[in-house]
Amino acid sequence: MNPKNTPLPSNPTNPIIEVRDFNFMYGSAQALYDISLDIGEKEVTALIGPSGCGKSTFLRCFNRMNDLIDNTRIPGGTIKISDVDIYHKDIDVIELRKHVGMVFQKSNPFPKSIYENIAYGLRIQGIKRKNEIDQVVEECLRGAALWDEVKDRLSDSALGMSGGQQQRLCIARALAVKPKIILMDEPCSALDPVATAKVEELIHVLKENYTIVIVTHNMQQAARLSDRTAFFYLGKLIEYGPNEQVFMNPENPKTEAYVSGRFG
Amino acid sequence: MSAEKKVHPKQADFHRKRAIAFGKDSDSIIKAFFGSSATIAIVVLGLITLFLFKEGAGFLKLYHTSLKEYRLSGLEYVDILKEKRDDYTALSRYLTDIRADWINHLKDSGMSAKEIAVTVRTPEAKAFFMGYMRNGSEMRRFIKEKMDVAIEIRDQHTTNKNLGDTLANYTKKIEAVKNPNYILNEEDRARFILLLKESLNNGEISIEVRTERQFRYGELEQETPLEASDLLLYLQLLEEQYNATERKIKPIDFDMAVLEVTSNYDIYAEILRKQALSIQVALAHAEALNFSHPELAQRVLRFKELNELYFDSNDAHLEKLAQWDPSAKTLFLRTLASFLMGKEWITASDQQDWYGLLPLLVGSLLISVIALFFAIPFGVGAAIYVNQIASPLERNLIKPYIEFVSAIPSVVIGFFGVVVFGEAIRLFSQLDFLSWMPFFPIQERLNAFTAGCLLALMAIPTIFTLAEDAINNIPRHFKEASYAVGATQLQTTLRVIVPTALSGIISAVMLGFGRVIGETMVVLLCAGNRITIPDFSEGIGVFFQPVHTMTGIIAQEMGEVVHGSVHYRALFMVGIVLFFISLIINYSAQWVVKKYRKVGD
Ligand SMILES: Nc1ncnc2c1ncn2[C@@H]1O[C@H](COP(=O)(O)OP(=O)(O)OP(=O)(O)O)[C@@H](O)[C@H]1O
Numbered sequence A: 001m002n003p004k005n006t007p008l009p010s011n012p013t014n015p016i017i018e019v020r021d022f023n024f025m026y027g028s029a030q031a032l033y034d035i036s037l038d039i040g041e042k043e044v045t046a047l048i049g050p051s052g053c054g055k056s057t058f059l060r061c062f063n064r065m066n067d068l069i070d071n072t073r074i075p076g077g078t079i080k081i082s083d084v085d086i087y088h089k090d091i092d093v094i095e096l097r098k099h100v101g102m103v104f105q106k107s108n109p110f111p112k113s114i115y116e117n118i119a120y121g122l123r124i125q126g127i128k129r130k131n132e133i134d135q136v137v138e139e140c141l142r143g144a145a146l147w148d149e150v151k152d153r154l155s156d157s158a159l160g161m162s163g164g165q166q167q168r169l170c171i172a173r174a175l176a177v178k179p180k181i182i183l184m185d186e187p188c189s190a191l192d193p194v195a196t197a198k199v200e201e202l203i204h205v206l207k208e209n210y211t212i213v214i215v216t217h218n219m220q221q222a223a224r225l226s227d228r229t230a231f232f233y234l235g236k237l238i239e240y241g242p243n244e245q246v247f248m249n250p251e252n253p254k255t256e257a258y259v260s261g262r263f264g
Numbered sequence B: 001m002s003a004e005k006k007v008h009p010k011q012a013d014f015h016r017k018r019a020i021a022f023g024k025d026s027d028s029i030i031k032a033f034f035g036s037s038a039t040i041a042i043v044v045l046g047l048i049t050l051f052l053f054k055e056g057a058g059f060l061k062l063y064h065t066s067l068k069e070y071r072l073s074g075l076e077y078v079d080i081l082k083e084k085r086d087d088y089t090a091l092s093r094y095l096t097d098i099r100a101d102w103i104n105h106l107k108d109s110g111m112s113a114k115e116i117a118v119t120v121r122t123p124e125a126k127a128f129f130m131g132y133m134r135n136g137s138e139m140r141r142f143i144k145e146k147m148d149v150a151i152e153i154r155d156q157h158t159t160n161k162n163l164g165d166t167l168a169n170y171t172k173k174i175e176a177v178k179n180p181n182y183i184l185n186e187e188d189r190a191r192f193i194l195l196l197k198e199s200l201n202n203g204e205i206s207i208e209v210r211t212e213r214q215f216r217y218g219e220l221e222q223e224t225p226l227e228a229s230d231l232l233l234y235l236q237l238l239e240e241q242y243n244a245t246e247r248k249i250k251p252i253d254f255d256m257a258v259l260e261v262t263s264n265y266d267i268y269a270e271i272l273r274k275q276a277l278s279i280q281v282a283l284a285h286a287e288a289l290n291f292s293h294p295e296l297a298q299r300v301l302r303f304k305e306l307n308e309l310y311f312d313s314n315d316a317h318l319e320k321l322a323q324w325d326p327s328a329k330t331l332f333l334r335t336l337a338s339f340l341m342g343k344e345w346i347t348a349s350d351q352q353d354w355y356g357l358l359p360l361l362v363g364s365l366l367i368s369v370i371a372l373f374f375a376i377p378f379g380v381g382a383a384i385y386v387n388q389i390a391s392p393l394e395r396n397l398i399k400p401y402i403e404f405v406s407a408i409p410s411v412v413i414g415f416f417g418v419v420v421f422g423e424a425i426r427l428f429s430q431l432d433f434l435s436w437m438p439f440f441p442i443q444e445r446l447n448a449f450t451a452g453c454l455l456a457l458m459a460i461p462t463i464f465t466l467a468e469d470a471i472n473n474i475p476r477h478f479k480e481a482s483y484a485v486g487a488t489q490l491q492t493t494l495r496v497i498v499p500t501a502l503s504g505i506i507s508a509v510m511l512g513f514g515r516v517i518g519e520t521m522v523v524l525l526c527a528g529n530r531i532t533i534p535d536f537s538e539g540i541g542v543f544f545q546p547v548h549t550m551t552g553i554i555a556q557e558m559g560e561v562v563h564g565s566v567h568y569r570a571l572f573m574v575g576i577v578l579f580f581i582s583l584i585i586n587y588s589a590q591w592v593v594k595k596y597r598k599v600g601d
C-alpha cells in the first residue's frame, strides 16, 4: 500500500499538524517511510503498532527531539505545525519545543523539589518573580490534578513521589510553558491500573485545551482516549482514521489483525 | 516381568554437580580463583601498611629522646641566646641595605664616584654605620663559647651511647668465646689478627708478651692455621679491648655539665647593657647626617624604632634565660607537636635536628592548590564539553587524546618542566609590560607554580575521565526532559546535568587531588626543593617560591639516611601522614558520592 497514491483517509477538518511524505533515517537505517497524515486541533490522536514500528520516532519528530541523536537524517517530506514547516532551517527549535510539549514513557522528574520541577520551564525563560512562578506552579499542578496531593510538600524532592504522581508531575511540568500540543510516549506503560486511570482522566480533561498525540500499546486505552488512531507497521503508516473505523471496521487486514490481537 | 523393568530407572541429570577439575565444578573454581586474587591483594596491602607503621613507629620515641637531650645539654638555652643574636644580625642587615640604597640614590642624583665616597665616609656617617655594626662581636663571642660547650656535652653523650653499644657487643662475644665448645671461625681469625696487631702498639704490655705476640702475629700472617692455645690469647685480647673502650667512656652528669652553659649570666646581661648603650651612641650620630631623600630618612627613623624594640626586648630575653630549666620535663605531646607543627626540617645539623612537617605539608598543599586551580576548570570543562556539546568526531578525537596524557611518564613531564616550562615562565615574568605585578620578575625558575602547572597536566586526565563518567551516568532522560520544555543546551548543561552529576564531579576532583598530592617525580624535579615555609606575606607571590613536598623529601632523602636512625624514621612518619591524607581523600570522595547521589537508578 502506498500512501502517496491513496487520498488521505478521513482527515480531520481543522488540522494543526500536517505531515507530508515524511521519511526518517537513523544513519543508514530508515525508520519512517513516506508518512502523510493530519492531526486535528484539540483532538487526541493515538499512534499504535507493534514494537519497533517507529511510533516513538514519529512522535519525537514533532518537537525535533530526534535532533539530539547523532547521525539522524530526513531524506524527504515535511511536517507543518500551524502552517510552519518545522524542519525549515530558520526554525527556532527552542520556541518550537515550548509550543510542543512532551511527556515520556518513563517518568523523568528532575532531581529537584516538586516546586522547582515545574518552575524550571519558567526559570530558563528568565522569569524570576516569585509570585508569578508560584501562580503558574499552582495552576499547572491543579491542571495535572496533583495539587491536592502535593500542596503541603512542594519543597520535597520529586523523586520521593509515587510513579503515577511523578508522571502527572511531568505532565504538569510540560504544561508550565503553555504548549499548544502535548506529545505523550506511552505515558502509562509503567503505571498500575489506578494510576493509569488517573492519567487517562487527566488526558480527557486536557483535551479541552490541548492537542494531544499519544503513543500506546494498550488497544483499549487507544479506543477509550482518542478521537483518531494511526496504525504503523515497519515504519509505514498502514491505516489512519477515526476510532470507529480503525477498531471496528479496518480497511487493511494488517490493522484488523493487530487490533484484534492476532499479531506478533 | 522382564529383566529391563527391574533395572532402576536412570537417575536424573541434576542428581550431582558436574565436576571439571579436582572434583570441583566451574562455579567453585571461579570462586576460588577470584577469591584468592582478592585475598592476595588485601594481604599485600595489609603488609605494606604494617611495614609503614612499624618503621615509623619508633620515630616519636627516638625524637623524644633527642629533644630531651637537646634540653639537658643546654642546646635549648643556646638557641634562646641565639634569638637575640639573630635579631641584631637582622638589624645590621637592615642598616646595610639603607647604606646601599643611600649610595644608589647618590648615584642617581648624578654624583661622581669620588664625591659619593666622600659623602658616605664622613666621620658622622662612619660613626653611625660602622659604629653600629661593631656592636655584635662581644655578644657573638659569648654565644659561640656557650654553644661550643653545649655541643661538646651533647657529642660526649652521643659518643658514650655508641661506646656503650660497642661494649655490649664485646660482652656478647666474650661470653661466646668463653664457652668451651667454641670453635674459632674465619671471621674470628681476621679479628684475632687485627687485635693482635693493634695490641703490639699498646705500651702497657710487657716486653716478653709483646715478643710472643709479635711472633704469633708473624706466623698467622703466613697463613698458619689457628691452634687451640690461640683461643686463650684471643679472649685476653678481647678483654683488653673491652677495658680500653670502657675507659673511653666519660660519663657526663647533665645537671653539672649544663651549669657551664648557663653560668656567666651576669656577664651576658652586662654585655647586653653595654651593647645597648653603645648602639644608642651610634644612633645619635644619625642626626648629623642628611639623607636628602625622604624615603631614606623614613627608613632611618624606622630603623631607630626597631632598635628601641630591640632594647625593650632585652629584659624579657634575660628573664626567659633565667627561667630556663634544664630539668623541666619534655612532654611527649610536645614531641608530637614539634613533628606535626614544627616549622623547620633541618637534618644533619651539628646542633639539633628538627623534623617539622609544616614546610613539607604547606609545600604539598600549595602545589596542590595551584594544580587544582588549573585542573578543575580544564578537566571538568573538557568533560562537560566532550559529553554534552562535542560532535561525535570531536569526541572520538579529544577523549583518547586527554586520556593519553596520563600515559606520559611523570619523569618526562618533570623533565619538560625543568627544561622548557620553568624557563618559559621566568622569561615571561621578565617581560616589561608585566612588571606591574608585584612579584614579577620571579627569581627561581623552579617553584611551586611550575610544579603546580605540570601537576595540573597530570590531574586533568584523572578529573576528566572520572567527571566524564559521572556526567555520562546521568540518565539521558533528564537531558531530554529539559530540552522538551524548551531549554537551550547551555541551560540544560548548567541547570540539570552539572547539578545532578555534582557528587560525581566533586569526587573526581578529590581523586584528582589525591593524584596530585601523591605525585613525586614532578615535584622533585620542578618544585625547587627549598625546605622552608613559603612567605605568605607576599600575596600571590607565594606561589612563585620554591618549596619542598612530602613526597619529594621521601624520595630525595631515603637513599642517604642511615637505616633505623631518627631521620630514617622521620621519613616514614611523613609517609604515614601521606597515607592518611590519601585515605581521607579517598574516603571522603566515596562519602560525597554516597551522600549526595540524587539519582538512584
Ligand atoms: N537512537 C536510535 N538509533 C538507531 N536506531 C534507532 C534509534 N531509536 C530507534 N531506532 C530504530 O528505529 C526503529 C523504530 O524505533 P522506535 O523507537 O520509533 O519504535 P517504537 O514503535 O517506538 O517501538 P516501541 O513500541 O518498542 O517503543 C526501530 O527499528 C529501532 O531499532
Ligand SMILES: [Mg+2]
Pocket: A055, A056, A057, A185
Ligand atoms: Mg517507543
